[in-house]
């Protein structure tokens with residue numbers, strides 16, 4: 571399931587937010603979108619999952635214009651984990667995850683035994699099986715995040731689009747969720763903030779600055795000290811970690827300032 575965006579530009583309130591953005595996520599690739607706060611990552615992902623139509627450009631799923639495909643067809647192919655998901659009604663965790671099955675059903679079709687089994691299985695996968703009957707609104711930020719990831723997994727889409735999926739999670743949970751996502755062998759496009767996590771799990775990265783893609787390539791190609799300084803404004807050292815064989819970044823600015 572290829573995902574491609576070509577020349578995507580978007581202006582909001584007269585401010586150019588996205589400028590000529592191009593990406594290609596190949597079948598079963600795990601691709602990270604990195605960039606500072608406000609650089610346009612969420613807006614770009616929203617244009618991919620059809621919440622914000624770009625003014626210019628073309629977004630395609632398996633070479634078909636995503637804005638011309640029927641919404642249910644897109645939902646069967648693409649699951650989304652948004653940065654903030656405002657679920658205010660009193661749904662149980664089980665009901666939220668079951669919502670992932672909607673695109674596969676016709677209207678008024680009731681849940682099957684297979685749906686129930688899949689929901690139980692995905693809840694267990696994210697370690698939330700004991701929370702199935704709890705009200706979603708009573709969960710902690712990290713617990714909610716796991717449930718929303720379970721809902722995306724229950725959707726069984728070939729493409730996953732995630733906006734900071736490990737937001738709110740402690741370090742053990744961050745690594746666990748990234749490992750689960752990696753093992754799915756789906757096509758994945760995910761915004762991330764942690765450069766070291768991106769280096770370990772992503773096949774390729776796109777770096778966004780002020781609404782433009784300023785670099786792309788493998789983590790080893792992209793995560794260079796000069797680029798990190800140019801984009802994020804921090805000094806760092808990058809080495810290849812002997813156990814992961816991936817770039818490992820040590821940030822220096824804050825440490826040096828505190829010591830001096």
Ligand SMILES: Nc1ncnc2c1ncn2[C@@H]1O[C@H](COP(=O)(O)OP(=O)(O)OP(=O)(O)O)[C@@H](O)[C@H]1O
Pocket residue numbers: 582583587605606607608609610611612613614
């Ligand atoms: N509806 C909107 N109206 C006006 N400006 C907007 C709107 N949505 C987003 N923006 C602006 O677009 C820019 C990009 O925002 P976006 O949320 O895409 O950034 P981001 O890279 O995802 O940031 P973060 O890492 O903080 O989540 C920001 O300056 C933001 O204030």
